[in-house]
Amino acid sequence: MPRRAPVADWARDFDVLAPEYVDEPFGIWEALRATCPIAHTDRRGSNWLPTRYDDVTAIAHDIEHFSSRKIAVIPLEGAEPDDPLLPYGLPPISADPPLHTWTRRLLLPWFSHRRVEGYEQLTRDLCTGLIAGFIDQGRADAAAGYAQQIPVRVIAHILGVPADLSDTFTGWVRDTLEFADDPERRRRGSDALISYFSAEADRRQAIPGDDLLSELLHAEVDGVPIERSIALGAAALVLIAGIDTTWSAIGSSLWHLATHEEDRRRLVAEPQLMALAVEELLRAYSPVTMARVVTEDIEYEGCPMKAGDKVLMNFPAANRDPEVFESADRVILDRAHNRHVAFGSGIHRCAGSNLARMELRIALEEWLAAIPEFRLADGGDVTWAGGQVRGPRTLPLVFS
Amino acid sequence: MKIRVDAAKCQGHARCYGLVPELFDVDDYGLSSVIGDGTVPVELEERAKLAIANCPEYAIEEIAG
Numbered sequence: 495m496p497r498r499a500p501v502a503d504w505a506r507d508f509d510v511l512a513p514e515y516v517d518e519p520f521g522i523w524e525a526l527r528a529t530c531p532i533a534h535t536d537r538r539g540s541n542w543l544p545t546r547y548d549d550v551t552a553i554a555h556d557i558e559h560f561s562s563r564k565i566a567v568i569p570l571e572g573a574e575p576d577d578p579l580l581p582y583g584l585p586p587i588s589a590d591p592p593l594h595t596w597t598r599r600l601l602l603p604w605f606s607h608r609r610v611e612g613y614e615q616l617t618r619d620l621c622t623g624l625i626a627g628f629i630d631q632g633r634a635d636a637a638a639g640y641a642q643q644i645p646v647r648v649i650a651h652i653l654g655v656p657a658d659l660s661d662t663f664t665g666w667v668r669d670t671l672e673f674a675d676d677p678e679r680r681r682r683g684s685d686a687l688i689s690y691f692s693a694e695a696d697r698r699q700a701i702p703g704d705d706l707l708s709e710l711l712h713a714e715v716d717g718v719p720i721e722r723s724i725a726l727g728a729a730a731l732v733l734i735a736g737i738d739t740t741w742s743a744i745g746s747s748l749w750h751l752a753t754h755e756e757d758r759r760r761l762v763a764e765p766q767l768m769a770l771a772v773e774e775l776l777r778a779y780s781p782v783t784m785a786r787v788v789t790e791d792i793e794y795e796g797c798p799m800k801a802g803d804k805v806l807m808n809f810p811a812a813n814r815d816p817e818v819f820e821s822a823d824r825v826i827l828d829r830a831h832n833r834h835v836a837f838g839s840g841i842h843r844c845a846g847s848n849l850a851r852m853e854l855r856i857a858l859e860e861w862l863a864a865i866p867e868f869r870l871a872d873g874g875d876v877t878w879a880g881g882q883v884r885g886p887r888t889l890p891l892v893f894s
Numbered sequence: 895m896k897i898r899v900d901a902a903k904c905q906g907h908a909r910c911y912g913l914v915p916e917l918f919d920v921d922d923y924g925l926s927s928v929i930g931d932g933t934v935p936v937e938l939e940e941r942a943k944l945a946i947a948n949c950p951e952y953a954i955e956e957i958a959g
């Protein structure tokens with residue numbers, strides 16, 4: 495890891511990869527909201543960081559001035575869209591309308607609440623199987639040994655690729671998203687992932703199956719077959735967007751319950767709270783920050799934004815804005831008013847949100863049913879990943 | 895009480911359906927609509943208000959009727 499200069503002035507020189515930000519950004523956001531609600535930095539290009547709910551949602555809705563053509567929070571130096579394999583990037587997430595509109599419609603039916611109900615049993619069986627593997631040891635790394643194992647297998651099933659390659663997929667996605675300071679590693683990860691999907695696509699071109707990848711490859715829009723690179727990009731997106739994010743949410747939620755005994759006992763005693771609790775945990779520990787690129791010079795709330803600047807879509811900070819959420823920094827499992835934007839806001843609302851919610855709910859239900867009492871292991875180190883996706887990567891828990 | 899979903903604002907977060915499936919349906923593309931003409935039975939009024947207060951897009955509104 496390269497050394498980076500410590501941050502002295504968060505308003506003018508923020509760094510989302512600073513260890514104190516990755517470990518606990520909440521106080522930093524609070525201070526910024528009070529003094530400079532849209533912070534700026536020149537680290538890794540000119541970037542803006544809104545921290546208020548109203549700004550984040552307004553920018554998300556202003557797709558004319560804030561484009562999704564560049565969505566990486568940490569840019570891959572020198573290597574953005576002109577990728578020969580994926581000239582359109584990963585649509586719909588990296589696209590603006592009209593490309594966004596129709597590519598999103600190809601994915602949505604696969605993640606409708608009706609379809610998602612059909613993946614519930616698979617998810618439940620996965621969770622109980624994982625728990626059975628470690629419950630007798632009285633301890634587990636709930637991040638690597640549980641949270642990380644669930645979403646990747648569900649997505650593999652939907653895409654129609656073998657679940658026993660899960661660790662490989664996980665490695666590629668982590669390389670792509672988490673190793674911000676290591677461009678070579680990121681490139682390696684995304685290249686491997688795309689080559690894999692490309693080879694899988696070749697097989698399906700001949701013999702289509704009934705999985706998402708096959709359907710994308712044979713999709714037509716207005717009677718015209720879609721380009722292969724779009725099908726590949728969308729398939730890769732589902733894997734990239736669907737696993738790091740969801741396991742981060744599962745991991746953060748278990749971290750919260752391990753460190754907040756009252757909440758853990760309450761959720762065990764009142765399982766009917768689970769649906770609201772899932773929303774509240776998503777609000778308080780929103781894993782995902784996205785980016786937008788400014789399309790033309792614009793003054794937004796007094797900030798002189800230049801074409802090409804990036805805005806970091808700080809959904810996690812929006813969700814802790816006290817103007818919108820009472821006692822925003824407290825987890826209230828049955829919070830009644832909760833317009834959280836953990837899944838974004840506007841036209842890019844997470845296409846997999848029904849799936850993510852279901853996975854988080856079942857992962858917590860099964861864990862609490864089998865292991866109602868647990869806490870952090872003494873001296874066990876909890877480590878967090880941050881940047882685009884924040885969540886625990888090691889979470890040593892003990893239970894009796 | 896009567897409610898409607900503004901299709902131009904709804905982005906398919908499905909919070910409404912999650913909270914009160916008796917009142918809303920969400921289609922395969924994420925678009926929500928009220929079941930029937932949007933009239934809320936008295937016993938569901940509290941939960942209808944909850945749905946209004948949880949929609950991140952401010953897409954659900956109470957209408958006269």
Ligand code: HEM
Nearest residue numbers: 586587735736739740743782784837838842844845846850
């Ligand atoms: C807790 C887990 C998850 C969180 C917090 C999350 C968060 C987000 C956010 C904030 C966006 C908006 C991006 C933007 O505004 O630029 C997004 C988009 C997206 N997510 Fe998720 N996501 C999660 C899980 C999933 C899963 C399981 C899938 C699997 C299919 C998925 C697929 C997508 C796709 C395809 C988009 C792009 C939608 C578009 O651009 O129209 N996500 N997600």
Ligand code: SF4
Nearest residue numbers: 904905907908910949
């Ligand atoms: S909660 Fe709001 S945005 Fe989401 S589906 Fe319902 S009406 Fe649409």
